[in-house]
Amino acid sequence: MLLFEQETFHSRIVLPGGQTAERPIEIRTNPITGRTCRITYSRGEEREPGAETLPAPPPFAENRDACPFCRTRLATHTPRLAPELCPQGRITRGASTLFPNLYPYGRYSAVSLFDDRHFVPIGTAGLQSYADSFLNCRDYLLRVLEYDPTAVHLAITQNHLPSAGGSLLHPHLQVQADRAPANHQRFLQARATLHRRKSGTRLFSDYLALEQEGGARWIGATGPWHWLTAFAPEGFYEIWGILPGVTSLRDMREDHWPALAQGVLNTQKLYRSLGRNGYNLGLVLLEDGSDDLELRVVLTVRSNYAAWVRSDFTGFEVMLGDMATFTAPESTARSAREFWT
């Protein structure tokens, strides 16, 4: 049921100097989604302005005066949770503060800060700040589920820097819960349920077992979380963290969250070493009682946040629907391992 299909072929062209060249292209099929992606190896040789080294901080990185997330303005410039959810209006844990999104995406939509640092270059955040921010998200989601048991489609996401969709530089997570599933939640729910009905085992545990056996995309573990590169990436340098056997927020132990934070920070350090400063993170949770979909966090690099950098989504991704990356996931896994030791 889980097939790792790939095909390599060549495109034959005549170079400007007159020589013939065979350019390799690989098509891989995602074993979970069935979606294809391409690895266009020769495009890695192309000069890409703004992606050769880690860009300098943006010129306004120290401009805290206008930031609603900095502590001096937080209390007066951010909204408060409805009293039925949280009479105090905001949830705090350690240096992390959680409050509703001023521009919500769904019924329950909040923002969880890490701490009072206004600009945190990739790979330099503190472990405790990440663990606290994740735990704040968990506490919020548990409150939502108690108040509205039908809001079972949950997610924690991050847009690090505006090139990844972040509207404010000050680092934060988004957390949401809704009755209506997003596309990926709807798909994964059906896929995980079908897999378990047919095989009697869970989708991501089986996927992980196959990857651990193969080993080429395996990176390492942080506590019970297992980390690997995606076989058929849908984003640049895509990395997954899987928590096998855990399908619900309620089954997560307190120490699962710092272990998750450690893997996220390791991934950021890899991205920093590759000269990349923006990324997205996503953790999808279903609390519908189906018990089939285990926890998986996904991280991908986005275009660098710097002047004149081109978007990572071209006509190929937007119009044809296949992500075209340049790097073999096996080579990304080799580069990543040093950040897990």
Ligand SMILES: [Zn+2]
């Ligand atoms: Zn700030």
